[in-house]
Amino acid sequence: MTRTALVTGATAGIGHAFARRLARSGTNLILVARSTGRLEQIARDLQDRHGVDVEVITADLATTEGIRRVADRLSEAGRPVDLLVNNAGASLAGWFGATDIADEDRQLDLLVRAPMHLMDAAIKSMSGRGQGGIINVASVAAFTPRGAYSAHKAWLVNISQWANLQYADVGITVQALCPGFTRTEFHQRMGAQTDDVPGWMWLKADTVVKASLRDLRRGKAISVPTLRYKILATAARHAPVGLVARIAKRGR
Template identity: 45%
Template structure:
């Protein structure tokens, strides 16, 4: 399930797909949900490597502020798309940018996501559906547009931000993340020979604004279980550069997911019930 990570430093040229150039020649990366959490960290690290960015968010003020800050700090260009990816209109805007031939996108980071604080039987069906649209439908449609464009251009990369919840019996959130993992494993196998790689990044709970925004209580979460966004993104970029289909950052979570495979579902579900849902 988990693939070994080597500890070497990610080099700039390793992020460049076949058929594209490296730093300073216009490589552009699209990140959804880029104003906070893992999305903001992806933007920071990739901008620091000299890549130009296209970033999306539902909040136009935060989006503009983030773009201006990145441009000022790293000397790269940042294009903004104010979109709600739980809507068809929002997905269409981003898909159109992925297909654009001018300043072509060479990597897509499907990061935008949300969770619900309530248990399945207590939540509103409309809220469950909106979450699935954001976690499953939007990444699928954007991956479809990106893969078509990448195949036509000779290469590209996709990172789908998933979660260790996708390996566990953990409600509709876990089921949505399981889709992301399964799809990434298949798509990477199918399209890697054509120069297109797809990686599912599956962290445990990360210290970001995600849980606060969703109203999820994290008080019962032990300190050792939390992960740093910087480490998660760095390992995810390394895995993508190596063309791996699944990345579980940190040895402890790789070990925990291995143990979960051999544990009864009832035991794992009872444990996961007190865990905050993580992106």
Template identity: 50%
Template sequence: MTRTSLITGASSGLGAEYARRLARRGDRLVLVARDRERLADLAAQLERAGAPEVEVLAADLAAANGVGSVCARLTAPARPVDLLVNSAGFGLPLDFERNDIEDEARHLRLHVEVPMRLMHAALPGMLERRSGMILNIASASAVMPRSTYGAVKSWQVQFSRWASGAYRGRGVTVTAVCPGYTHTDFHARLGLPRGEEGISDWLWLEAPRVVEESLRDAERGKAVSVPSKRYKAIWTVSQLAPSGVMARLAARGR
């Protein structure tokens, strides 16, 4: 049976990579992002590649009406969504005291309130059908003291772990995906061209691998997916090391 997948942040980064992978799988897609033109371009590419159906939903998730339009799509009874990928997000400099507080508030809303609202909209239908999957794209930063970015990603992981235990027995899996540094345009949007992020080459992952491993982990019902052996090791060490040590390590790169 053909599944329908809704992906936020679909116009770039890991969101776009999930769209490409799920299109190859044969899913119907609902692509969500602010930029309608970029979404339309991606939709055309996916349709040429054989995606059975691609729906474009332009919405600013930092605004209440944008979140409302996506919630309305998630709750449409005649067009059920089988997979929700919460991938929308952005980064800020680590100097919290220098950042604009309204940017920080928007950052908090997009990484915490928005996925919470979208999950709350999607879950009733999934539970009624006893079938569904939710991926929250978090980060390896969730176990590292890394300004407000690590904090919001930690919330995504902890809530996903709870939701996984609460809903797995009722047919719905919830997985927090925690990649490390991944080659996408995420850092370029922070004004950091590739190669100038201050990160060693061995720490970088490729987006297709992250997506492939996370989808496999989600199918297995894992509450947390940490792609690659190197980041699994970092994840384990990060939970055991003193917070001061991890804060110094996490301050490297941008």
């Protein structure tokens, strides 16, 4: 049973949807993001609506200090966290090689280094208690060769598959959640043009979260929400790499 969950990137999109659904089921929350005002507003709303305890941590997860603050909270023995949702993320508008390498460093820290450190802290704490869950929000982009963003998400998928097997004996389930296009603030923040993405390809954040939590209960290492994206992801994993790269070039 999940009594307390820590969700990163909880002020918008998929992270906010995780926070809402978990609060509705009576789970106490620790919400992490950079914008304190939005975090506090969401915390008040969820406390009032669902009567759960909500802590907030303001942290930039592209920084060592931000990562440490959240990892320290996960390591607190007296206040255990049962579920970690490594969700915070963003993308750059340009392709690797054309972008500023300092921006790429920040992306690597946010999309790989932060989840790695938080997973490490969570596994160490959860294995001592014999139970826990970790959801690493990756992307269907992980199954396609498409720049640094896809490579970072592929790292998350690979380590989640391994960790789910490695730590099953101590009661920890690790999942890589791989959504397709989801209506959130993500594309607007990166300044991406999405007019050419057909309507059927867009998912609701609530649909993504519902599928993820159902798959977590089933112990699945990879969750690809909706049948249409399961078919696309399976095709992407088996089709010739050049063909997949050409098709996938359209979006993230």
